[in-house]
Amino acid sequence: AAYYSPELYQRELERIFAREWLCIGRVEDVSRPGDFVSIDIVGEPLVMVRDLEGKLRVHSRICRHRSMVICEGAGNARSFMCPYHAWTYGLDGRLAGAPEMEFTPGFDRAACTLVGPKVEVWEGFVFVNFDKDAAPLAPRLTNIQAFYKNWNFADHVSVRSYEFDVPWNWKVMCENYIEAYHHIGAHRLSLEPVMPTRLVRVEDIDGPFTVCHMPHIEDEEVSGFYSTGEVEPKLPRIPGLTEAERTRGSLNHIFPFLLISTYPDRMEYYLNFPLGPDRMRTRKIFCVPKDVIGKPEFEPALKVTTEQFLKFRLEDVGVNNGIMAGVR
Numbered sequence: 660a661a662y663y664s665p666e667l668y669q670r671e672l673e674r675i676f677a678r679e680w681l682c683i684g685r686v687e688d689v690s691r692p693g694d695f696v697s698i699d700i701v702g703e704p705l706v707m708v709r710d711l712e713g714k715l716r717v718h719s720r721i722c723r724h725r726s727m728v729i730c731e732g733a734g735n736a737r738s739f740m741c742p743y744h745a746w747t748y749g750l751d752g753r754l755a756g757a758p759e760m761e762f763t764p765g766f767d768r769a770a771c772t773l774v775g776p777k778v779e780v781w782e783g784f785v786f787v788n789f790d791k792d793a794a795p796l797a798p799r800l801t802n803i804q805a806f807y808k809n810w811n812f813a814d815h816v817s818v819r820s821y822e823f824d825v826p827w828n829w830k831v832m833c834e835n836y837i838e839a840y841h842h843i844g845a846h847r848l849s850l851e852p853v854m855p856t857r858l859v860r861v862e863d864i865d866g867p868f869t870v871c872h873m874p875h876i877e878d879e880e881v882s883g884f885y886s887t888g889e890v891e892p893k894l895p896r897i898p899g900l901t902e903a904e905r906t907r908g909s910l911n912h913i914f915p916f917l918l919i920s921t922y923p924d925r926m927e928y929y930l931n932f933p934l935g936p937d938r939m940r941t942r943k944i945f946c947v948p949k950d951v952i953g954k955p956e957f958e959p960a961l962k963v964t965t966e967q968f969l970k971f972r973l974e975d976v977g978v979n980n981g982i983m984a985g986v987r
Contacts, residue, residue, distance in 0.1 A: 662937070740756075744757075746771075784917070814948050832979065859874070897925075924947070
């Protein structure tokens with residue numbers, strides 16, 4: 660029932676999503692002053708924005724007057740104007756204009772600032788927490804940070820993303836991601852020949868996370884998933900990795916639903932947005948070091964990498980659909 664019960668999902672909303680740190684994106688999503696992106700997560704309409712002084716902020720997208728949504732989508736703006744009564748908010752959330760309201764007795768402009776959750780940036784990832792008394796995030800993730808240090812995530816930028824609506828409970832998505840035992844079944848012809856189940860191991864560490872390593876078989880005839888045997892363009896290897904890091908992929912789950920994977924040439928992550936007990940929206944993002952962009956091999960290699968993902972993703976779709984049918 661934990662995978663489809665509306666009552667248990669409501670309990671998760673109250674006890675997990677309203678209290679835990681939830682990832683909504685990365686700092687480069689709003690890189691310039693005025694950049695903004697709208698985000699809906701666990702029923703809360705938010706906007707992540709870089710204000711005109713360059714500070715990253717996250718606000719509710721709900722007008723303080725009559726609860727109208729003040730912006731949608733993404734773009735660049737100098738302010739947000741509510742389309743209902745033209746109340747205008749600065750990018751810092753303060754109410755800048757409210758037509759004719761100066762004639763309203765007791766009106767307090769300063770009390771009408773956009774509200775928002777707590778915000779913390781960790782390794783370039785932007786997290787929010789709706790619990791005003793929540794403890795800081797970074798100390799909780801100390802034990803897992805060692806596994807990321809050589810990738811220097813702060814130097815990575817997002818280069819491709821894909822978004823999907825799927826009929827799964829959020830835990831089905833996470834449980835599928837944190838183990839590679841299913842390579843031997845679901846990915847028998849794609850991932851198993853490259854990163855076989857028998858080599859997989861899981862780190863024994865404490866904290867709200869898991870780390871699963873998938874060593875790569877080095878074979879000159881195997882150049883990638885679904886390999887044709889032809890030499891395919893590859894992204895440049897990230898400098899400074901250890902020998903083990905240069906020959907494996909790693910799956911990392913940060914509770915409740917941030918999913919990060921690292922490879923010798925890139926970092927990938929999933930943003931997950933539960934929409935109910937048996938429905939969610941998920942976004943897959945590919946990231947590379949900034950200095951890789953513009954190199955001659957970059958676009959052809961990225962094309963190969965993302966096409967391989969889209970192929971073996973269908974295998975995960977099939978098993979996750981089957982699991983949701985099975986748990987019922």
